[in-house]
Every structure is written in structure tokens, then in C-alpha cells.
Amino acid sequence: MDYQFKDIEQKWQQFWADNQTFKAEDKSTKPKYYVLDMFPYPSGAGLHVGHPLGYIASDIFARYKRLKGFNVLHPMGYDSFGLPAEQYAIQTGQHPAITTEANIATYRRQLDQIGFSFDWSREVRTSSPDYYKWTQWIFMQLFNNWYNKDADKAESITKLVAHFEVSGSAGLNAVCDEEAASFTAAEWKAKNNNEQQEELLKYRLTYLRESTVNWCPALGTVLANDEVKDGFSERGGYPVEQKKMMQWSMRITAYAERLLQGLDKIDWPEPLKEMQRNWIGKSIGASVKFPISPSQPSPEGRALNEADNKVSPTGGDLEGGAIEVFTTRVDTIFGVTFLVIAPEHELVAELTTPAQKAEIDAYIAQTKKKSELDRMADAKTVSGAFTGSYVINPLNDEKVPIYIADYVLAGYGTGAVMAVPSGDQRDFLFAKHFDLPIIPILDTQNITDEADPTKEGKYINSLFINGLVYKEATAAVVAKLEELGLGKAKVNFRMRDAIFGRQRYWGEPVPVYFKDGLPHLISESDLPLLLPEVDKYLPTESGEPPLGRAEGWAYTAPSKSPPVGETSPSHEAGNYRETADPVYYEQLKDYSRENRNQPTPAEDILWQFLRKEQTGFKFRRQHAIDQYIADFVSLEKGLVIELDGHHHRLSKEADDARTEILNHFGFEVLRFANDEVLQNPQKVFEKVKEKLEALPERDKTHFIGDQKVSPTGGDLEGADGAEYAYELSTMPGWAGSSWYWYRYMDAHNNKEFASKEAIEYWKDVDLYIGGSEHATGHLLYSRFWNKFLKDLDLVVEEEPFKKLINQGMIQGRSNFIYRVFFRPWGGELFEDADSVKKTTPPLFASFSLAQKIKNGELLSDDIKELITEQLGEHAADKYNISQVAFVQRSHVDVNIVQNDILDIQQFKAKYLREYPEAEFILEKDNYICGHEVEKMSKSKFNVVNPDDLITRYGADTLRMYEMFLGPLEQSKPWNTNGIEGVFKFLRKFWRLFHNEAWAFTVSDAEPTKAELKSLHKIIRKVEEDVERFSFNTSVSSFMIAINELTDLKCNNRKVLQDLVVVLASYAPHICEELWTLLGNQAGTLSYATYPKFNPAYLVEDEFAYPISINGKTKMNLNISLSLEPKDIEAFVLANTDVQRYLDNKQPKKVIVVKGRIVNMVI
């Protein structure tokens, strides 16, 4: 029978599934090998032809390793939490779990038909409770640990508490928040539980802290740095802004050095390692404190500082009297002529003198207006402002002015730099602009036009380092600074802690509840904390994450009532603490602050009337009451004023519910429409005044201290089994993918994330294949979590992925058609030409004709001639051919184009409605399409679906063709054109086993020398190629081998049987079929033995030496390989043809490389 790929492939896929052929053994005497693919997010679009590229490569490798006698773990699963399913849920109301389930089914079907050798018994899904139970469990371990720098590893929080109890914060070398306080053991013991918890939170490896985050309003969530590209969200491309919020973070910075060092020990692509190094961004330098010159720190400075309700961080006040900078060139300290601090620097207000205040305020206002993008675009213009204050250079006592400028970033180093205009180009430009001195500090420096950052030469103008060279000078300066107690050598990292919370629904719930505003872990026995059902997948009306909608989303304390904590810290007094529901307090505080900072125009106007007690009563705006944020409220009178049309306002019912609750808490609600306020604010103001006068004092009995009303209506007070609200954020997408490779080792364990034995057997991933887009996300976080788990002795390897390969991106190859228009004027087609489009029947010109029309080489008359010639006598009549011709290009579905030739029949059927009565002007009887390489996407009609190709050619052909396309790591455009060649090859291979009548026929004769040579060549070649991941070249070699054996008319059983094993990892279905036809037991091929290469079969006794003259090959001569160079030289020189080339002259020199070449110099 001819090669019936469809039947064969279905048969074997069924067989593998039924027999669990690829199930890895948990224990084995064989050596282990772990081949892992980056598991996919199951998107609704299904797989396109680019997705399986890496999977095919890893599958070939896994199958090859099985043949080489390894116990191979080759699993697959789904990274099934994520945004698209949730966005879809928001639009349609369909639960993300249902969408995800459906998408996974599609993925599974598509993966199965490619014939992968995955061990599906170990499948994982990050969104399955069995799985995310352990993601939550690992989160809990992170919460329960801190980083001890002395031990250089994570240690239990109980150990930290023990340290505090014995010696307070003294002698502790920990990675922690900057605000961590110093205290003695006695002070520690004097703290109450909440205060202690608050302090411990500053050390935990996952912690809650107010931090500047990337907020994406369109997605309604924060994003990690690696999820933001150029100021836009990676998913969806929405704008991202900076914002302060209470957020969960992961203290990945604790591992910065280990993450950096580990890169040297793993076999990863260099560019990828480089990206991680840049991301970690280690710079070695020094920190220096510049004492503030005692002249005249502004007395109003402090009063003007709005952030009064914040505790000033240590060292951030004038008592210490110094500004700390970080520099990588401490040797240039004598060249410092000014200091620059970030506009957001905490000392700005205090340093600003009254005389400079206006200028500084204006500058700050100006920078605030600039978006991140503007700031980047503006990089070249110099801007800044003088504060009026000075610091003292500690090494030469010079008075140095302090400026603010936005080229200094608040988030890096200390947010302050010492400016050395002679050595740094930005400082140089700044100095020129503000006319500040520029002092050369090295005798080799040339600073006439620009800064010279050289380290060469000897120091000048630099007191005690004059005459020294760079290394000596740096050491001397650091030593001096240390002596003075004003500086020390310091290492800085660019990497920030990773933001961990997401204000979204479809993710792992954080196993945390809040008590007295502090996070507490739930009990381990309550894991998994299941994702609750919600009515909608949107934020609540008060702006809380979707989980805020879940009913009863609260933790029931397992035993007796927890001790009632102290009331809020004093600096919160006078705020809305007393009216807000304490459970939501922290969150509400953030949202209300955000709202205050972004008032709507109507709010702004109304506020002008209500502020400063103009009504006779004090009003607060964006004030939290219970779970809501009121637009304006008078607490004395209990009057809430609400404006409609604020961005988070939803429906009438919601408003009514809100009014009811507010009434319940003793508030009257007054509502105004935005337009009312905008059109007649005076009238609104009068109404407010009237109402205030009519109202009695508010009844405050609802809010007494921390005695609270539960958000769900139940009464918490003092009862056993009291309820505390759960965290409302969920975990980010990278949580589940940061440890999944361990779950595959022991996927069904319900006692541990994976058993000790399983981890000790499988250890780590030997080969990991995936895209480089995960360089600073998944791959960095995974290394971080792995190191953490290693510190806890839960895993055995420091690095999770020994070898990693990035498969290249498959780009799309779009095809274009060219529509011809005629109209009275020429040039491009604009939108206004719609009428022309509609009234003219579609006429398309083949590619090169279209080019000629575009270039004016083919005019209307020529076109008419072509139409008449190709379409008939009067065909041209329906076009306005007397007018000027021009063309418009549009995408055409690549699936109806083959080798750039358009299938006109299919086109007419497909585009019947869009282009009725379409006509085509052909070249050489074909319609040739234009082409271009673009991203593969639906909108470009260039998506090639693997299903179609499998239907047409089969999975084996697809697998081999994807490999044949080019080197695995290289990005390349998809082009289906060559696939026929691979298909022909497989047919030819099938043919070897069959006679003319397609009957299976093999001979049992002894193989000939030539047959064995071909066979062993390919045995060796595939071995070499697979080991170095050069899959494309082995496909070529297979073709060569089959071509040779076809020429030899080989149907020798021994040769063919080995050949089947060699090809089996590339084209498993056809090989399984032939393997059984050869008389082997079905299904044994996957665990057969790879044939042993025998070099004896490749030994030649002659070699066709290339004979070259002056390096140019002239001819070949067959010479016995037993001849030594001397004899070869004599033999070659004796040859008459050689003599002819030499013109009978004696060559100056003859080079003979045995088995390679003969070269003569004349």
C-alpha cells in the first residue's frame, strides 16, 4: 500500500495513549533524563504553526534519549491562570474556568495529533486546586522566612524572633525594608503582638508594603516590571502609570547576588544570561554621605511637607545632616561641583530655601505632569532647579550646591548623585546649562567639548590622591571615607523586589487574612484556599478587586477569639480610620488617596465650595465609610454628598444599596448629577447648606473603636470562630509557573508539593526548551523560588534548569493581492475614494503587473489591452479605463495561496461577498501574490494552522518540516512552500520497504558495503546532530541517506531496521508502522536500542584530493589514503594535467595535508 499517513498516525496515537507508552518510571536503574517544555497558556486561538516548534525539538530529544537507554521524564501541562480568560469572562460572564477548560481541550487535541511522547499521567494545571494548594503553601513558606545575609540563605522567622528576644536588632545582618527599626531586646519584648508583627513584616520574604507600582488602569491591576514594556502593559498594550499602593511583594533582591553568580554555572544561551545580568544590574561602587551645610535650612520646609502623616524614614531628616549618594566612581570625588537629588527625594522640601521655593515648586509641578514616556523622550534636554542649600564635600570641605533634576531617579540608589561634570556627560551638560564649574581630575582628561570618563592617567586637583592611578585612588578614597565614617564600599542592584499581588479574579487566592490591619497566614490545614464565586469579574464599586464581591470571603479563626489589638497607630488619627470598616481599611485608604489625587472636573468644582469650612462645617473628600468611599462627607453632621458619573459608579441598584448602608451607619446621602454641578454650582452649594442646617448631629454609635460590623453582616464581636477578611488580591501569573517542574516529578501527591524521593531521583531539568521572552520573568522567578526551596532543604539543586535552549520565533509570511482602480486623478488611494471602490467591480493585477502600474510603467491603455487579451473582447467595458490607473494592496489569506500563486477558485468562493465578480489579470497564466514577513496574526491573514497541514501531509511530515526550516534557535518566517519536499522524502522512505506494487518486501541478504556505509553515516550524523540540537541538518542527512539507498535499490532488512530506529524520534508514526511490518512487537520501538555506530564501514582507501594552485582548486585526483605526504607530492607532480596547470614550472612550495588537500604555490 502507498504511504497512508492518516491511518498510520491515528493508529499509533491511539496505541500510545492506550498503552501509556511514555509513562516515565518513578524508580529505575536507568539514568534519569528530564526534558521539559515551557508549558503553554491555553489561549482561545489554539496553536498556530509556530507554537509546536520547541515541542517538536524537545520531543525528538526525549525520544532519542529513550533509545539511548535513559528513563526520560517528558511531561506537559497548562499555565491556566491568566488575563485573557478573565477578560473574556468580563465581556461574556462566562466563568474563566469554563473558558480555560474548553481551551485546554483544543490544545490537547492539537498536541495529540502531532504525536508527542508526553507522559500525560503527570499533567498539571496551575488553576487546579490540587496544584495551587502547593503554590499557596510555598507562599506561606516565603512568608515564614527571612534572609540571613551571614548564613547567605533563608531562615525561619522563629529564628529571627529568637534573635530579637536575645539581642534586639543588634548584630543582625538581614535583608529587610529600609524602614526597619533599631531596638533592644527589652524594647522588642515591650512591643505588643501587633507591633511585633508589623516589624517582622519588614523581614519576611513575601511582605505587604506601600510601594510604587506599575498600575494599569485599563486592566485594573498592578503589573511587575517585566510585564511592562516601554510604558505599556505587555498583555494588551495598555498605558501603565506609577502609583503608590499597599502591595504584596517578593523579596527577590535578597537573592540578587546568588541569581547573578548562578548564571556562570548553567548552560544557557549567552544573550539570555546577559539579559538576566542586566536585569539584576549589579554595580560596584561606594556610598558617600555629604554633610548638609548648616547655613539656613528653611523653617517652613517641614510644615510644607504634606507627608506629615508618614513616619520619616531613618536618616532622612536633617539631624543626621547628610545626603547619601551612591557612585561607581568614588575616585572622582574631588571633581564634584554640585549634587543632584531626584524631585521626589524626601529632603527636597526641607532643603528648599524660601528664596528658591517658587522655582523648585514650579519644577516639581512640571515633572509631575510629565508621563514616564515624556520623560524618556525628553532625555536630551537639560532641566533642573537649585534648592538654595549646600552640602560639604567631606574630603576637601568645599561647599557644594544642591539641585533637583528629573534625570536622577528616586528609585535607584539613594535618589541622589554627586555630580562630576568632568567625568560624566549628563553632569557636564547640566554644569554647562547652569554655569557650574567643571574641574578636571585626571591629567589625561580632555574636557573641552564633552565629559571624559577615562580611568587612565594620574589624578590632579585631588589633594591626597594626586599622582595616584585609578585603583590606588579608589582604595585611598574609600579608606579615608570609612575612617571619617562618611562612606563605604557598596554594591548596588538595579533589580527591585517583585510585586506579587494582582487585583484580578482568575489567579491563586493569597492564603492570608487580616486582623487589625495586619496580614496573617491561614492554617496550613485549610489549604487550598479555594477561589470563591463572584457575581461579576469586575472590581467592586468602591474599587476593590473582584474578590471583594465574594460572599463570605472571610477567615473563620479556628479556635478561640484572637486578642483584640490596639487601635490604629497614632499618625492615622484624624483620618477616616474611625468610619472605615477595619477589615477593608488598608485597601480603602489606598483607593481613596488615589481618587483624591484624580478628581473629576465636577468634584473639583464642588470641592472649591466645600473646603475650608465655607459651609460652616468641615468636609472630607474621598473618605472611607464602612466598605465604601464617599465623595464628600461631613462627619459632624453625618452628611454624605455623592456625585454621579465618577468612573467607578455602576448602576442605580448599586447606588441604592450604597445609600441604604450609609443610612444604616447614620449618614444622610445627597446626590447630584455631574452636569448639575458643572452648570450651576452655586445652586448645588445652596442645597448643601440647606441640608446641613436641617440635620442634627450624627449618631456615632455605629463606630466605637475597633468594635466592628462585619462586611458580610455577621457579628464578629468577641465570639469564638470570629471572621476576618481574606486578602482580596490574587497571585500573579508567574506564581504557578515558578515551581511547576517539581510537580511533574510527583504530580498526584496530596501530602507534599513533591515527595523527597521523587525530587532526589529527578533532581532538576536536564533540558528546558522555550522562548526567550521569559528571560526576566518566569526564568528569573523560577530560579529565585528554586533557591529559596533549596535553602529550606526541600529540593536538592541550586539551579532548576541545567541546560536551556530558546527556540526562535516563527514569524508570519503574509501574501498580498493588488486591486486596480481607475479614477481621474492619480496618486495614493485615500478614504475619500470609497465611492470609487464601491462603484468599480474588483479587478486584481498580478504582482509584477501591479508593480508596473504603481511605477507608471503600465498605463491604462496597456491594461485595457491585457484585459481584452485575457478576459475577452468587451471585458474592459465595465471599468473606467480612460482614467488613471493605480493599485491598492491588501492582505489575502495565505491558506488559499501556494508558492505565492493565488488559487482563484478558492478566492472567489471565500471572498464572494467582499469582492463579487472579481476579475484577475494574470502573468504567465497565474495570479502571483506579493509577500512580506510580519508577525503571525489573524488580522494579517497569515496564520497557518497545524491542523490543516496535518490533514494534508500528516504529523510526521509537519514534525520534520518544522525542524528542516532552519536552526532551532533562529527566528524565521513560516513558509509552507518547502513542505512537499519533506513529504516526498517520507514517501520515498516508505517506498524502500515496498515493491512496485506497493507490497511490503524486504530482503534477508547480507548488506553490501555501500549500504552499510550509507547507514552508518546517518547513524553517526544523527547522533552528533541531536546531541548539539542541530535538528535541521539531520533532516538533510536523512534525505541524503534515503536518496543513496534508493539509488542502491536497498531493501535489506538489517539496514532498514536500524534506519527505522534512527529516524524514529523524528517521524515516530511511520517508523512504528514499519517497525511492526518488519516483524517486531508493536510499541517496542520507543524503547529499542539506538544502533551502534561502526567506523569500520566508513573507512575509505582512496580520497579525491582537491589539487589547488595558490589556494584555488583546479582539479581532483584520486590518491590512495595509505600514501604519505612525500609520495603524494611526487604523485601529483607527475600528473600531466597538473603539469599543464603548472605550465611545466616547478612550484615554489607544495603543501600536502593527508586526507584533505594538496596546494601548490607558484
Add this chain to the structure above:
RNA sequence: GCUCAGAUGGUGGAACUGGUAGACACGCAGGACUUAAAAUCCUGUUCCCGUAAACGGAGUGCGGGUUCGAUUCCCGCUCUGAGUACCA
């Protein structure tokens, strides 16, 4: 700007440690079979000069260098792609 990767026929690409540049495949051209088309098979196919062949010349982004010999090593440059960016 910085860092990294890359540049070879009409196309995808091969040439592994410096040793016959263009393997393998697509495409194209010609031919066989066929009433015809498809499919299949055969031959040719880097470019230039030459009627064809023999033969000759050029040739791996550009310019130089090392070498008997360079796609491969070194120096300088151009272009393309990726990452990153006032990081002190």
C-alpha cells in the same frame, strides 16, 4: 546611546577544530509519461564572459590584515534583528 546576536544563490539554509563554498530542499527552466491536467520521474540551475561545451574570470555585507590556504581568525566600517536605557 549601551549590550548581544546576525549578514552566504531567486528562497530556506549547509560547510562541526582555517582545507573542494553553495550540501539538502523549495522555486525556476527543459524533457519523459499523458488526449489534457494533476501526480510521478529524469536533466540543468551562484554570477559574469563565451553560440554550446571545454575553458577563463569574479564570488560568503564593505575595506584592510594574518596564512600556502579565510564563510571560519584579527582590526575598522555598514546594515539588520533582539534586549535595554537619564542606573550615577
